[in-house]
Amino acid sequence: MPVVMRRCRSIALLAVLCGLWSAGALAADHAPSLAMTPAITPAALPAPGRLPAAQPIGGYANGCIRGAETLPAEGPGYQAVNLSRNRNHGHPDTVAFVQDLARHATAERLGRLAVGDISKTFGGRMETGHASHQIGLDVDVWFDLDEPSLPREQRERTDFPTMVNLKAQRVFPDRFGPRQARLLELAATSPKVARVFVNPAIKLALCEGERGDRSWLRKIRPWGGHDSHFHVRLDCPAGATACLSQDPIPPGDGCGQELLSWFEPPKEAPVPRHPKPIPTPPAACIAVLAGN
Numbered sequence: 001m002p003v004v005m006r007r008c009r010s011i012a013l014l015a016v017l018c019g020l021w022s023a024g025a026l027a028a029d030h031a032p033s034l035a036m037t038p039a040i041t042p043a044a045l046p047a048p049g050r051l052p053a054a055q056p057i058g059g060y061a062n063g064c065i066r067g068a069e070t071l072p073a074e075g076p077g078y079q080a081v082n083l084s085r086n087r088n089h090g091h092p093d094t095v096a097f098v099q100d101l102a103r104h105a106t107a108e109r110l111g112r113l114a115v116g117d118i119s120k121t122f123g124g125r126m127e128t129g130h131a132s133h134q135i136g137l138d139v140d141v142w143f144d145l146d147e148p149s150l151p152r153e154q155r156e157r158t159d160f161p162t163m164v165n166l167k168a169q170r171v172f173p174d175r176f177g178p179r180q181a182r183l184l185e186l187a188a189t190s191p192k193v194a195r196v197f198v199n200p201a202i203k204l205a206l207c208e209g210e211r212g213d214r215s216w217l218r219k220i221r222p223w224g225g226h227d228s229h230f231h232v233r234l235d236c237p238a239g240a241t242a243c244l245s246q247d248p249i250p251p252g253d254g255c256g257q258e259l260l261s262w263f264e265p266p267k268e269a270p271v272p273r274h275p276k277p278i279p280t281p282p283a284a285c286i287a288v289l290a291g292n
Helices: 011-017 092-107 178-188 200-209 215-219 257-263 283-289
Strands: 055-059 062-066 078-080 113-115 138-142 193-198 220-222 229-234
Touching: 055 283, 062 283, 078 092, 092 113, 092 138, 092 178, 092 229, 178 193, 178 200, 178 215, 178 229, 193 200, 193 215, 200 215, 200 220, 200 257, 215 220, 220 257
Parallel strands: 078 113, 193 220
Antiparallel strands: 055 062, 113 138, 138 229, 193 229
8 A cells, every 4th residue: 555645735735734743633542531430449440250360450650450361572573672671561452463363464574663662560650751651551652664683682772763753744755655554554453453553644644645544543542652653452352340441532534634633833832741640559459569
């Protein structure tokens, strides 16, 4: 599926697209608000005899996971990076998704996947890098598909190339091409995937380049950063009664005003933001997180 990077022909549209990044109308998409999060206590979990082996508890940005699986450090079509962080643990659905995506990428000769953070052993808040990734249902995958098979110590790195010219707010066509676009399509069409976060410029490239079925673009969500990797978020699995899902994605392919809002100049001077207080984990996570 070729990605066609054409220039905007409309002067009015160009004026919109050439502004600064906006916080956009999707501020709750990546890390949803916790203000209305219901209390999750041990009593909210299923009875022990009916408890699935792995149990995500709470929300993507405030929770934990009991019974996580470990993604093997390497496998057919992928290698996990930054293993010293101990963040290659997740729900079995997430581990299966990574391995399945890698198999499809290999079959289509897209390249070897470099897999980044999933969650810590018991989930919860990470010391650096993420507010989400707390319940084993988020995973980062780098866009660079040309990495050779490397020994583990040489995978301790974060200097993967960006796909986006941040000044021009457009993708580099020699870096982001048909292989990266196809990989995103494979991820977005995986049945258990809820959202795939990418840089707004990457979403714009996909919207401009897709000439066939555009339905999969709906799950591709623009978010700041995410220029050298994409972030896959899976749905709460069946039977995970203590897992808090996000609101459904709006209908449509997401290529209209909701995307363009990311490129609009700020309407007013930015107000300094005060650090938000770290939320208290769900009560059902207190004992689980003691293992971290």
